[in-house]
Amino acid sequence: MQRRLIALLAGTMLLAACGGRPSGPPPTPAPSATPTPVPAASFEYAPCGFDLPEGQTDGRTISCGFLVVPENRARADSPKIRLFVAVLRAFGAEAPDPVIYLAGGPGGSASRIDIQYFTSAFAKQMQERRDIVFFDQRGVGLSQPSLDCPETRKIRWYRYDIDAVESGEQNPYADAMALCRERVTGLGVDLASYTSAENAADIVDLADVLEYDTYNLYGVSYGTRLALTAMRDAPRRIRSVVLDSSVPLQANFYAERGIALEQTLYALFDACAAAPSCRAFAPDLRGSFFRLLSRFEASPVAVEVMDPYGGNDAFEIDVDGDMFLELVINGFGIPDVIPRLPAGIMQVEGGDYRMISAIASFAYGREIGIARGF
DSSP states (O other): OHHHHHHHHHTSSOBOSTTSOBSSOOOOOOOOSOOOOOOOOEEEEEOOOSOOOTTOOBTTTEEEEEEEEESOTTOTTOOEEEEEEEEEOOOSSOOSSOEEEEOOTTTBOTTTTGGGGOOHHHHHHHHTTSOEEEEOOTTSTTSBSOOOOGGGTTGGGSOOOHHHHHTTSOOHHHHHHHHHHHHHHHTTOOGGGOSHHHHHHHHHHHHHHTTOSSEEEEEETHHHHHHHHHHHHOOTTEEEEEEESOOOTTOOHHHHHHHHHHHHHHHHHHHHHHOHHHHHHOTTHHHHHHHHHHHHHHSOEEEEEOOTTSSSOOEEEEEOHHHHHHHHHHHTTOTTTGGGHHHHHHHHHTTOOHHHHHHHHHHHHHHHHBOTTO
8 A cells, every 4th residue: 555655646637748748846957058049038017907915006005017029049030938827026125135936836937826825914024125036937827928828728537547648548638738839839939948047047037127236036836947057057146045946957856746745644643643633533533534535436426516716617536545645735835724724634434525525625725726737
């Protein structure tokens, strides 16, 4: 069972590239040789065009626009791409070095997801003295062109035979990604230019056009990998760096993922067993989890998933063993859910599926905000 668990954990996030690459931070190449000089970057101010965080006002505390840069810096005739930027303006005695926020994913949208947490109250301590700069990385969010893959939006939630995938007989997610790749490349997008190294170069151009001599980086998840790439490639102007949920450049993310997720699960089981309050209602959390894994594998259950944005786009998913495992793992990505996971697992064992429905709704919402093509 343990060997099977590691295999399932390694496959919980399905393939994110038609070449068979799992989702997650891509390998970051070393800096290439000095490219051919290309025209300088520029900035175009524009309306923000998205729902602003509470207390932030377009044109007063927040301004938006597009960083215009070459798609391929090694080509003098490269077409330009437009990266969406939103700046929360400092409202006190302004320090010269801003905080540049680097979203996770990879493919996570700073404009559609992360900036929403930066209400005037939440951002006050940083925004009082410093600008906070958000930008949608290449192919992401409101940036143009978009590497969003609507072809994959729901397909990962449909039940599939993991053995058939492992044998190469079928892989519906990879097929959907192939369709996305065909569509995007058909538009003339140079996918080789959408890398962490290019994103790091965009940070330098962003600081140039906004006239920041030095800056601070705040990276989350994949954003930490991007921050580390920026530290490697262009460290001179970086004043400080915050790495939140680090993905080191030297880590073999794919090879280590299954074991890391297994360790997380067992840490939850051990923490519950050590806490009298948790142990009282979940005396054998580990056993309950594995019994559920076996039960769902033998007899999947249909669970309704609600539209996280309040629409009418509810749909059903078949929760088998693989899907149950994936949903529990997704729960670790929701801070409010983590302390409730033991109770939720026990509720599922009793036939109450509200927890896994809620986690699925959250995870589906994140799917909408992540450009899988990146």
